[in-house]
Amino acid sequence: MSEGFFAKRQKTAPKQASNIDDSKPWVEKYRPKKLEDVAAQDHTVTVLQKTLKSANLPHMLFYGPPGTGKTSTILALTKELYGPTLVKSRVLELNASDERGIAIVRDKIKSFARLTVSKPSTSDLEKYPCPPYKIIILDEADSMTSDAQSALRRTMENYSNVTRFCLICNYVTRIIDPLASRCSKFRFKRLDSTNALSRLQYVSSQESLQYEDNVLEKILDISEGDLRRAIMLLQSSSKIVKHLEPPVISNLTVDELAGTVPSDLISTLTSKIAGMDFSDIMKFVADLERSGWSGSAVVNQLHEYYINNEQLTSKFKNKLSWLIFDTDSKLTNGGNEHIQLANLAISVADLYRKGM
Template sequence: MLFYGPPGTGKTSTILALSKQLYGPTLFKSRVLELNASDERGISIVREKIKNFARLSVSNASKEDQEKYPCPPYKLIILDEADSMTSDAQSALRRTMETYSNVTRFCLICNYITRIIDPLASRCSKFRFKPLGDNSSLARLQYIVSSEKIKLEDETKILKEILKLSEGDLRKAITFLQSACKLFSFGTDGDKAEAPDADSMNIDDPVVVPTFSITDIQEIAGVIPNSETNKLIQRLVAKNFNDIFDYLREDVFKAGYNGSNIINSLHDSLVLGGDDDDDDVDLALSLNHDQKNKISEIIFAADSKLTNGCNEQIQVLDACLKIAVLL
């Protein structure tokens, strides 16, 4: 099998859940070999560790396991992030898959199927995992919030912002939620406070989860907050080039914001319409299609140059000045 799709869509969780349903907790340890990105992925591992495990004969399952689980007569090798393997390692793996297919099955997991060589991909049943829908992801986050007794004033709005920032990656969304709770979950007066020293904590001490805002989530995610984007757009509309330069240098770059995030934030606000609930500036500017097309071209060019390693301050400033002329 070949599972492919963007990160955080449940590829690894699916095959692990399937293997545990097939073998049970006892046989799982001896019948399943999982290798991920933290393991050595060179050709030597394919020739030694994977081949040695694949060639082993299958042990008989106990009567108790056979009554509870299917226990198929083969082992399972899970190769997570298989697209990070070298071409030589993938070629060696193809031969191993053919030789020991009678006692061993393989599941390859990757983000980019184009990085899997054709001889290997053609021997697999392919399953594409698409980004999770907002409704399913929101329901899962709401379940976590309810189970962990997290109190949020505007729960739905905050969770939707988390989903927006995670871009269909449920794992990233859960990490953002967990990080926010860890940062703001100490204290009894509802105020944000730093976590106390572990030695001074008592398990019986009351712990209150303060309400964190959308801005807090954006800071955790490392994106430029809506308020900062609004201030930048105000300066672009005013066409005060010296003010734009000073603001980017003193307030944006010195705050540590990434150039790509600034560009993406401008695209969301000017081209896609921004946040309707923002009062600082009307981000849904009445731009015509021609203006939006030109802004998209400017942002695309800047993002491409940033990806190629150009100086982010120069590229962001250049893009902002070009956009200011169009507004």
């Protein structure tokens, strides 16, 4: 009886492990394993691949907007340098959740930096360069205090023979000059639609997703070049429609998850504003509020619509920009969404009435 029970548990164990792997966030599941898999950052990848051949890395500073592949690039680089076994002892990664004061630099970082490098195994040496130094990755280094950055400068100098540093940040201006001057700088730009779209299509094909036309393009527009946000939005959308029949990701699903207002509602609102029927505008704004759409999202999308509209005059756009700025400021400071949105819509309709 007991043998049958344990035999059954042993048979089901691999299936449970597989389920755990399937439940991983897609941003981790599809994180690039090699430098060549990193999307859009061609210049950075080319330079790093050349340094990979010589295995002589400088200290590095990666900067750029979130979701553009900074952390993925350095992690892929360390895997190609050391392999899956040695990377555990040769790489120390600290992110924004860790303490960033001067104490962590003096203790944890300095202790790891001064350690002598262990010898790699013969099998690792045959497959990977395994250079004689460790790598310390400081993610979101711009959140470190100035004192901590100053202390880090001395640590980088003293242990450069056995340790390399990679600083990752969104704002390079927040890194003190003495620290930045010791690093090779790599700028990461926002992903263009072609590279990001091909990556989303790859993830969709791997997960066997079904979606309406232009859904992936809509996800990219909402994400504004942040591939991590795009992949997370795609995964969330797939979970929502998983139990539907058929399980197709729609544009409305993406809008509801992202908190953006459907384009047809924005088009209807702008048409009513141009029609200058104030009672009709008030009724539609009230319906928008009752449907639960965010007033801030409506204001942002109205801004995009009007500013990108080439049929409107510069004078109209100038006046409109001040109205939107005022409305956005009041919403940020806790103003009533219904009142502020109605006031904006009526004010824009008044600009049409004046013929601007």
